[in-house]
Amino acid sequence: MHPVSASIGVKNVAAPSVLETQHGSVRPLAAGDLERVAALFLTKFRRRRHLLDRAIAETAEYMRKIYLGPAGQTGDSNALVQINPQGRLGGFLGVLKAHYEFNGAALNAAIIGPLMADPGTDHGSAGPQLLRAVHQGAFDLHLTDSANRVSLAFARPMKYQLLPVHCLGWTCIFRPAAMAAAMARGKWPGLPRFALDPCARAFDTLTRKRFEPPAQHSASHRVHREAMDAAQFAERLPTLMSDYSLRPRWLDGELPRLLALAAEKRADGPLHFGGTYDETGKILGCYAFYGQAGGIASLLQIQASGSHWGATLDGLIADARNMGCVGIAGQTQGRFLPQLFGYKNVFLRYAGGTMVRSRIAEVTEAVRSGDIFIGGLMGDRWTRLSSDDFGR
Structure with missing residues (x-):
């Protein structure tokens, strides 16, 4: 890695609070925008044709919490709205502020979440206009781990680097028929369990050997796993990130608060924490996942030191299996x-675009080489906006 240049120490000039163009204006999200933004979100990302007042109210209140009320936030929201020349909402860009460090130098990061435009008021200008506005803000780093293909098309010409491996999702199947039944109930919540579960159990009994637990990467008795709570996870996760040059810098109380918000997510069950340790009690890896018996567990975060990724994955998968x-x-x-x-x-499957943008050459090189901690808590998949069905 080359020495950090003086460019990292240059203070960025904040973007104007309102950016005007011939296509309208972009300004920070305000409380008065929340219901309109919530309605647009439900239409675009939850395919709701008939919007219920309670769904709009619940979505708006959640957006207020994460975009207008983060601890330590002062001044305007980092999230942005585009207002068309007629004064109507044209689009929205969810932005969460985060802190990174690069070889010890502090960086401000923008985690980009939902990007959406109202097709009834927008003529293709809202998305690029919102992205250009956030690029003019006081951020050294812009990143997302959940871009859809439309957002990819907007962002790639703006010099975002795509991280192909992080764009993939992985699924490990324990019981195939029960998993198919869980997916069907997720898509059609009204399906009765008695119509699916007996057939699923019979099929999974027949295929049990084919889907037996995988061989352990580390069968040594000197490596063991233990459950932990959110406070322990918040304490231990940062200690496992020292081999990344570009990594989060969570301020006092920031990571516990983030985990508390992540625990509000409902779609995949409660949030659980675990870790792997050697015989002396030294932490080797840790993980956090959502899960409940009969459901599909969803990984939030996993991190290990050195060569201990295999043992940490073993612990994660074993915990999810044992939970049912x-x-x-x-x-x-x-x-x-x-x-x-x-x-x-x-x-493996495509699960969403992970992209990073920075004007700092050394940071760009670190991203290109994969020397960055990204995804999970340093993304937006932990939010309820990524999966929960509001108002149901």
């Missing part, structure tokens, strides 16, 4: 993808 989950899904990372190849019944 029918499978587990998560986002890939370059550092544990090779270990995933050692498991049977693991499938």
Whole structure:
């Protein structure tokens, strides 16, 4: 890695509070925008044709919490709205502020979430206009781990770097028929359990050997796993990130608050924490996942030190199995993808674009080489906006 240049120490000039163009204006999200933004979100991302007042109210209140009320936030929201020349909402860009460090230098980061435009008021200008506005703000780093293909088309010409491995999701199947039944109930919540579960149990009994637990990467009695709580996870996760040059810098109380918000997510069950340790009690890795018996577990975060990714994955998958989950899904990372190849019944798929943009050459090089901690808590998949069905 080259020495950090003086450019990192240059203070960025904040973007104007309102940016005017011939296509309208972009300004920070305000409380008065929330209901309109919530309605647009439900229409675009939840495909709601008939919007219920309670769904709009619940979505708006959640957006107020994460975009207008973060601890330590002063001044305007980092999230942005585009207002067309007629004064109507044209689009919205969800932005969460985060802190990174690069070889010890502090960086301000913008985590970009939902990007959406109202087709009734927008003529293709809202998305690019919102992205250009956030690029003019006081951020050294812009990143997202959940871009859809439309957002990819907007962002790639703006010099975002795509991280292909992080764009993949992985799924490990424990009980195939029960997993298919869980997916069907997720898509059609009204399906009665008695119509699916007996058939699923019979099929899974027949295929039990094919889907038996995978061989452990580390069968040594000197490596063991233990459950932990959110406070312990918040204390131990930062200690496992020292080998990344570009990594989060969570301020006092910031990570516990983030985990408390992540625990509000409902779609995949409660949030659980675990870790792997050596015989002396030294932490080797830790993980956080959502899960409940009969459901598909969803990985929030996993991190390990050195060569201990395999043992940490073993612990994660064993905990999800023992809980009664029918499978587990998560986002890939370059550092544990090779270990995933050692498991049977693991499938990879495109799950959302992970992209990073920075004007700092050394930061760009670190991203290009994969020397960045990104995804999970340093993304927006932990929010309820990524999965929950509001107002139901």
